[in-house]
Amino acid sequence: MSEKITLPPVSYTGWGSLSHLLEEIKRFNAQKILVVTDPFLLDLGLTNKVVAPLEEAGYLTEIYTEVVPEPPLAIGEKLVTYTRVNGFDMVIGVGGGSALDLAKLAGVLASHEGNVADYLNLTGTKQVTKKGLPTILIPTTSGTGSEVTNISVLSLETTKDVVTHDYLLADVAIVDPALTISLPPKVTAATGVDALTHAVEAYISKNASPVSDALALQAIRLISNSIRTAVSNGEDKQGRTDMSYGSYLAGLAFFNAGVAGVHALAYPIGGQFHIAHGDSNAVLLPYVMGYIRQSCEKRMKDIYEAMGFSSTNLSQEEASYKCVAELKRLVEDVNIPSTLKGFNITEDALDSLTSDAIEQKRILARSPMPLLKEDIYAIYKAAYNGI
Numbered sequence: 313m314s315e316k317i318t319l320p321p322v323s324y325t326g327w328g329s330l331s332h333l334l335e336e337i338k339r340f341n342a343q344k345i346l347v348v349t350d351p352f353l354l355d356l357g358l359t360n361k362v363v364a365p366l367e368e369a370g371y372l373t374e375i376y377t378e379v380v381p382e383p384p385l386a387i388g389e390k391l392v393t394y395t396r397v398n399g400f401d402m403v404i405g406v407g408g409g410s411a412l413d414l415a416k417l418a419g420v421l422a423s424h425e426g427n428v429a430d431y432l433n434l435t436g437t438k439q440v441t442k443k444g445l446p447t448i449l450i451p452t453t454s455g456t457g458s459e460v461t462n463i464s465v466l467s468l469e470t471t472k473d474v475v476t477h478d479y480l481l482a483d484v485a486i487v488d489p490a491l492t493i494s495l496p497p498k499v500t501a502a503t504g505v506d507a508l509t510h511a512v513e514a515y516i517s518k519n520a521s522p523v524s525d526a527l528a529l530q531a532i533r534l535i536s537n538s539i540r541t542a543v544s545n546g547e548d549k550q551g552r553t554d555m556s557y558g559s560y561l562a563g564l565a566f567f568n569a570g571v572a573g574v575h576a577l578a579y580p581i582g583g584q585f586h587i588a589h590g591d592s593n594a595v596l597l598p599y600v601m602g603y604i605r606q607s608c609e610k611r612m613k614d615i616y617e618a619m620g621f622s623s624t625n626l627s628q629e630e631a632s633y634k635c636v637a638e639l640k641r642l643v644e645d646v647n648i649p650s651t652l653k654g655f656n657i658t659e660d661a662l663d664s665l666t667s668d669a670i671e672q673k674r675i676l677a678r679s680p681m682p683l684l685k686e687d688i689y690a691i692y693k694a695a696y697n698g699i
């Protein structure tokens with residue numbers, strides 16, 4: 313058996329890595345640069361850490377701030393049109409997954425025709441066929457891994473869909489934990505559990521390989537060990553650094569091995585209730601893993617160990633139960649509600665959530681245990697009741 317491993321061409325990681333930005337831009341002969349960011353980050357002064365050195369160096373920069381969390385398709389359409397008509401020769405994304413996903417979308421679709429909707433995975437009819445503008449992605453959350461994936465996620469009316477192609481991969485990713493210091497505890501928690509979910513789902517994915525396993529297990533070690541500190545003391549440099557490396561590794565892991573049941577069930581929660589992606593994943597993680605536990609006991613034992621627990625004297629079955637309990641404890645420790653009720657989701661929504669989740673066939677196909685409609689409903693029901 314062989315696997316395709318795709319890694320983005322260049323990444324800079326570690327504290328202060330933003331200092332490499334100018335030398336990278338020079339490689340692309342860019343003059344007019346579009347910076348896609350969200351308005352909150354502009355007010356916070358974070359965007360300026362990227363833009364000020366560019367302007368000092370004489371680059372023409374335009375800051376585009378029509379970015380909202382979990383961006384709807386319409387926001388993507390507007391940005392792509394704006395990029396096409398304004399003749400940029402580079403795109404830089406600065407922000408969480410929402411800004412980065414829009415930046416890579418604009419970069420690639422600037423060189424294509426038609427609407428963004430035409431390129432959506434579930435309902436689109438067109439394919440991405442060529443490389444767009446050079447793109448540099450600079451995350452300010454430790455969560456999505458968007459800086460190293462070829463995926464752009466967009467919110468639709470009741471669920472989410474993606475545009476995905478290797479041409480959406482950033483030319484350069486700059487993952488500087490110093491940019492995450494200002495993340496409030498709630499966002500640190502949600503984005504951090506999102507990254508943990510990427511690593512866990514990549515590790516139990518049917519498409520896992522020795523390469524994605526190595527990335528996923530190290531991500532689980534780093535995130536499990538640092539997330540509580542990063543949430544309780546955001547200024548802790550080591551905690552932020554470990555979270556930054558953890559989310560980066562988790563991004564590489566899931567980009568190559570894929571995510572599975574948690575994400576398939578989380579997308580409709582995000583779509584129907586506008587709950588942050590990290591929170592939707594976090595609330596489901598223990599219940600999906602509890603439901604599919606028997607199909608991947610050995611791997612759950614490995615995850616339990618990577619979370620820092622000894623499984624000596626435990627059977628695989630015992631360790632897998634403990635793994636589910638520790639995942640739930642972690643979610644609770646970082647103050648994320650651990651039931652759907654905790655997000656004010658009512659029981660009558662479980663049917664429509666199930667109908668939307670079953671449509672995520674490509675993602676569900678990677679689950680080590682097949683998840684049919686009745687399984688999905690049962691997981692939502694368990695997450696609703698908290699058992």
Ligand code: NAD
Pocket residue numbers: 350352353356358380381382383407408409410411413452453455456457458461462463464465466472491492493494495496499503506589590
């Ligand atoms: P986000 O980008 O929506 O940001 C969440 C909030 O945090 C925003 O209000 C933002 O202003 C704020 N924020 C960001 N950085 C900050 C900082 N350093 N200091 C203070 N506040 C800061 O959140 P996210 O979880 O990073 O991204 C979510 C989006 O990414 C969703 O649309 C999700 O579907 C998508 N996603 C994409 C991929 C991918 O591979 N492309 C993977 C997972 C999720």
